[in-house]
Amino acid sequence: MRKFLSKLTLTLPVLLVVMLVNYFVDPANLFNKGKYERGVAGILSQGKYATNVTNYDGRLLQKYTIELLNHKPDVLVLSSSRGQFIGADMFPGKKFFNAWVQSAAIEDFLAIYDVCEQQAFKPKEVILTLDPRMLNENSPHKMWHLVSEHYYSMLRKLNIAYRDSIKPDEFNAGTVSQLLSLSYFQSALKNLYMKQTSYSPSDSLYNKGDTRAPDGIMSYGKKRREVSVLEVRKKATEYVEDPVTLEKNFDKVTFDKISAENLNTLTRFVDYLKAKGVKVTFFLSPFNPVVYDYFKTEPSYQKVIETEGVYRELADKTGSACIGSLDPAGNQLDESYFYDGIHCNEACVRLIFNKEYKH
Numbered sequence: 001m002r003k004f005l006s007k008l009t010l011t012l013p014v015l016l017v018v019m020l021v022n023y024f025v026d027p028a029n030l031f032n033k034g035k036y037e038r039g040v041a042g043i044l045s046q047g048k049y050a051t052n053v054t055n056y057d058g059r060l061l062q063k064y065t066i067e068l069l070n071h072k073p074d075v076l077v078l079s080s081s082r083g084q085f086i087g088a089d090m091f092p093g094k095k096f097f098n099a100w101v102q103s104a105a106i107e108d109f110l111a112i113y114d115v116c117e118q119q120a121f122k123p124k125e126v127i128l129t130l131d132p133r134m135l136n137e138n139s140p141h142k143m144w145h146l147v148s149e150h151y152y153s154m155l156r157k158l159n160i161a162y163r164d165s166i167k168p169d170e171f172n173a174g175t176v177s178q179l180l181s182l183s184y185f186q187s188a189l190k191n192l193y194m195k196q197t198s199y200s201p202s203d204s205l206y207n208k209g210d211t212r213a214p215d216g217i218m219s220y221g222k223k224r225r226e227v228s229v230l231e232v233r234k235k236a237t238e239y240v241e242d243p244v245t246l247e248k249n250f251d252k253v254t255f256d257k258i259s260a261e262n263l264n265t266l267t268r269f270v271d272y273l274k275a276k277g278v279k280v281t282f283f284l285s286p287f288n289p290v291v292y293d294y295f296k297t298e299p300s301y302q303k304v305i306e307t308e309g310v311y312r313e314l315a316d317k318t319g320s321a322c323i324g325s326l327d328p329a330g331n332q333l334d335e336s337y338f339y340d341g342i343h344c345n346e347a348c349v350r351l352i353f354n355k356e357y358k359h
Contacts, residue, residue, distance in 0.1 A: 034060055034064075036055075037057060037060040037061040037063075039199065040053055040061055040212060041064035043201045044213070045068035046201070048201040048214070049205055050200070050201060050211065051200060051208075051210070052199050052200060052207070052210070053209070053211065053218075054199075059144060059147045061212075063103055063115050063147055063150075065216070066097070066099065066112070066115050066119055069119070071123050072119070072120065073094075073095045073123055074095045074114070074123060074124045075095070075097075075126075076097055076121065076127070077127045078099055078108070078113065078127070079098065079100035079101075080102065080104035080131050081103070082129055082343060083098070083100055083129030084218050084343075085218075085349045086129075086183065087215055087346075088348075090350065099112045099116070099216055101143075104129070104135055105133075105143070105144055106144075106265055107151045109128065110150070110155065110265070111150035111154065112147070113154060113269075114151070114157075115147070115150050115269040118150075122276075125278065125280075125281065126273055127282075127283055128281070128282075128283065130284060130307075130311045132308075132326070134307075135263060135310060136260060137257065137260075137261060139255075156271065158268045158269060160264075160265060176333070179280070184237060206222070207222070208221055227340075230339060231292060233335050234335075235337070235341055236288040236291050236340065236341035239290075239291060239341035240255070240290065240294040254358070255301075257303070258306065263310065267317070270318045270320060271318060274318060274319065279321075280318065280320040281323060281357065282322040282325070283352075286324060286327065286328040286344055286346055286352075287327075287350075288328065288335060289329070289333070292326065301335050307326075308325065308327070323352060323359075333348060
C-alpha cells in the first residue's frame with residue numbers, strides 16, 4: 001500500500017502538469033470551443049482579413065461570421081473546401097458570401113442555411129459545391145455535430161424525419177480524453193517553444209499564414225500558395241498511393257452504393273430553395289488529373305465517378321444549372337490549376353465560372 005501511495009504521489013503532479021498545459025495552451029482549441037472562432041469572426045465583421053488562422057472549427061466560424069455579417073447576401077455559396085475559392089469578385093455588383101466548411105456534408109448545407117434564415121437572409125442565388133462523398137450513406141463524417149440543432153431545424157422545415165445519429169457525449173468524451181493525452185501535451189509544448197502566434201487582422205488576403213476574408217473565402221499561406229507543378233504532381237501521386245488518405249476522404253471500403261436517403265434530402269432542399277424563387281447552381285469541382293485517372297481505372301472507385309451523372313440528373317430534374325466537372329479534361333485542366341490532388345486553385349475556379357456560369 002505504501003508503494004502504491006508513493007507512486008501515486010509521484011504520478012499525480014505529473015498528470016496535473018499535463019492536464020494544466022493541455023487545457024491552458026490548448027493548441028487545437030478544444031477546451032474553449034467558440035472563443036477562438038468568435039474572435040476571428042469579430043475581425044471579419046469589421047471588413048478586415050484575419051490571418052494566421054489555424055486549428056479552428058470551420059462550422060462554428062461560419063455560424064458566428066454569418067451572425068455578425070453586416071449585409072444580407074444576394075449570392076450564397078454552400079460548399080466544402082473544394083469550392084472555397086469561389087469569391088465575391090466573380091459576382092460584380094452583388095452582395096456575396098461563401099459559407100464553405102471543410103469536408104462538408106449535406107447536413108452542413110442544411111445547418112448553415114438554417115443559420116442564414118435565422119438572420120433573415122433571402123439570397124437570390126445559391127451555389128452548391130457537390131462532392132462525391134456526400135452521396136455515401138456509410139460516410140463516417142459527423143463534423144456537423146456542433147451545428148446539429150440547425151440541421152434538425154432545417155429538416156423540420158423540409159418535413160423530413162431524422163435519425164438521431166449524433167451522440168454529443170461521444171464527442172465530449174473524446175475532447176476530455178485529450179486532457180491526459182501525451183501527444184496533445186507534445187503539441188502544446190511545441191506551441192510554447194515556437195511561440196506560435198494567434199490570428200491577427202490584416203489588410204491583405206495574401207499573407208505568410210492562412211487567411212480568411214470577409215466574403216468567406218480563404219487564401220492559403222505563402223508556402224502552399226506558391227507550390228510548383230512538380231510538387232502538385234507529387235502530392236497527387238502520394239494521395240492515390242496512400243490508402244489511409246483515400247479511405248478518409250472517400251470511404252473506399254464502404255462506398256458501394258449511392259445513398260437514396262442523402263439524395264432525397266438534397267432533392268428536398270433544392271426544391272425548398274426553388275419554391276422560394278432562388279436560382280440554384282451546382283458546382284462540380286474537378287479533381288487533379290492524376291487522381292481522376294486513378295478513379296477511372298480503379299474498380300472500387302466507380303461510385304465516385306458515377307456521382308457526377310447523379311448530380312447532373314438532379315440538376316435537370318429540379319431545373320438547376322450545373323457547371324464544372326469532376327473530370328479535369330472537360331476544361332483541359334492540367335496540374336497547374338491545382339494545389340494538390342483534390343483542390344483546384346483560384347485560376348481554375350475563375351476559368352470555370354467565367355466560361356460556364358450564367359449571371
